[in-house]
Amino acid sequence: MxxxxxxxxxxxxxxxxxxxxxxxxxxxxxxxxxxxxxxxxxxxxxxxxxxxxxxxxxxxxxxxxxxxxxxxxxxxxxxxxxxxxxLGGHHHDHMLCVHCGRAIEFVSPAVEEAQKRLARRYGFKVLWHRHEIFGRCRRCETAGPSPRRS
Amino acid sequence: MxxxxxxxxxxxxxxxxxxxxxxxxxxxxxxxxxxxxxxxxxxxxxxxxxxxxxxxxxxxxxxxxxxxxxxxxxxxxxxxxxxxxxLGGHHHDHMLCVHCGRAIEFVSPAVEEAQKRLARRYGFKVLWHRHEIFGRCRRCETAGPSPRRS
DNA sequence: GTTTTTATTGAGATAAAGTCTCAATTAAGA
DNA sequence: TCTTAATTGAGACTTTATCTCAATAAAAAC
CATH class of the missing domain: 1.10.10.10 (Winged helix-like DNA-binding domain superfamily/Winged helix DNA-binding domain)
Known part of the structure; x- marks a missing residue:
């Protein structure tokens, strides 16, 4: 199991x-x-x-x-x-391509660390977080016009 | 204006x-x-x-x-x-209290920096991002039971 | 294993969130 | 002022999500 x-x-x-x-x-x-x-x-x-x-x-x-x-x-x-x-508690975040919709997963210890410090400063008990970066992936960046935002 | x-x-x-x-x-x-x-x-x-x-x-x-x-x-x-x-292009992110719904704004140069490095690694052109930390604010952390997630 | 208790389910109504169409309006350039 | 083309609002419609409640099924009690 x-x-x-x-x-x-x-x-x-x-x-x-x-x-x-x-x-x-x-x-x-x-x-x-x-x-x-x-x-x-x-x-x-x-x-x-x-x-x-x-x-x-x-x-x-x-x-x-x-x-x-x-x-x-x-x-x-x-x-x-x-x-x-x-999966198995393995946390990751996403870069989402506004052009093709592709989701790239990433892990950033630096972000996690910065976050921990911040939370401490505000007396905030972190339960989980979400970090989404929007932009254009390598493939789409080479060609194509303006993206859809917000 | x-x-x-x-x-x-x-x-x-x-x-x-x-x-x-x-x-x-x-x-x-x-x-x-x-x-x-x-x-x-x-x-x-x-x-x-x-x-x-x-x-x-x-x-x-x-x-x-x-x-x-x-x-x-x-x-x-x-x-x-x-x-x-x-406002005026001043970017910030949020810590959101799952208990009272309060939103605390924060700015983290460390996060922004880490993000820039990441993006470069993936050939990803960053347009904007969103970083949301969920948890319990100082006020709510002192008392009260289990939160609502997802 | 059977009974009891209680959370969960599905159907369908309902609500909430968001989009679409199209004729009428209005902004902006000529 | 005239012309052109984007924008608007009404309301139908679609999508997304929640709620109610009788029927069901899981877990506990026996």
Whole structure:
């Protein structure tokens, strides 16, 4: 049994919540995907396999996975929300290409460190963070006009 | 005439777009506010003054302001989107309290620097970025139970 | 293993957020 | 002032997300 499944079951037990096949399916599906998925994509794909799956369950489960730190919400340049698993607690952030939509993952100890110092200064207890850099990836930078922002 | 108004008019002219009273009202309203505002809040308040204002115009203008770098989108812990002006191009990021919703602004040269190095490594042309730290502010940290995430 | 308790689910209504169309309007250059 | 073209608002519509509640199923109690 893999790590985040174990962590998930633990979390549920701690909180007095129940595990269900739907929850595990959603977590597993997120885990298998290398892309970022929107709630709607998750819903549509998983309902093909289990036609009785409800849309509300997907939203509820994504929130739950967020709450226990197993999934991360990524806000794309156009404001759209997508999710990914935080595999084995391995944290990373994103550079998002405003032109082709590609997401490049990165890890920056320097950023994490700077953040820790900041938080201390403000008496702020950090739970998690999100660092999104918007711009143009190498491929798109070589050609093409103005991007879409905000 | 203040700086971002001037910048806005410049941008419109450059792009061959037209200025309108609605656009200036929205920009001014954002500029006067010390809080983060949702599109709906902006719409409701400005329509009290001009009952003919349309909702679509607010969304269109927010996108436009984002495009020209005068407004920034902030994604709150619950996934809700809000906006603020980027006053005089002065960039800052946020620590968001998952308990009381308070937003603390900060500037971190260390983060900006680390980011620049990263981008260079990936051949990524940075246009803007967003760094959101979620956690509990000093006030809320002293008391109260589990937060809402994702 | 069976019963009891209680969280979870799905359907569908509903709400909230955002986009689109198109005729009427208005800004800006000629 | 005239002309051109971008912008607007109304409202339909789409998408995204939440809520309600009876039925279901997981976990605990027995």
């Amino acid at each position: 893999n790590d985040h499944l174990k962590a998930f079951r633990n979390y549920l037990k701690e909180q007095g919540l129940k595990n269900t096949s739907q929850r595990e399916e959603i977590l597993a599906f997120l885990g298998r995907s290398s892309r970022h998925l929107s709630p709607e994509e998750i819903f549509r794909e998983l309902r093909r396999r289990d036609p009785r799956l409800g849309r509300a369950t997907v939203f509820r489960t994504l929130r739950l996975l967020g709450d226990c730190g197993l999934a991360t919400r990524v806000t794309f340049p156009d404001g759209k929300q997508k999710f990914e698993t935080r | 203040n700086d971002h108004l001037k910048a806005f008019r410049n941008y419109l002219k450059e792009q061959g777009l037209k200025n309108t009273s609605q656009r200036e009202e929205i920009l001014a309203f954002l500029g006067r506010s010390s809080r983060h505002l949702s599109p709906e809040e902006i719409f409701r308040e400005l329509r009290r003054r001009d009952p003919r204002l349309g909702r679509a115009t607010v969304f269109r203008t927010l996108r436009l302001l984002g495009d020209c770098g005068l407004a920034t989108r902030v994604t709150f812990p619950d996934g809700k989107q809000k906006f603020e002006t980027r």
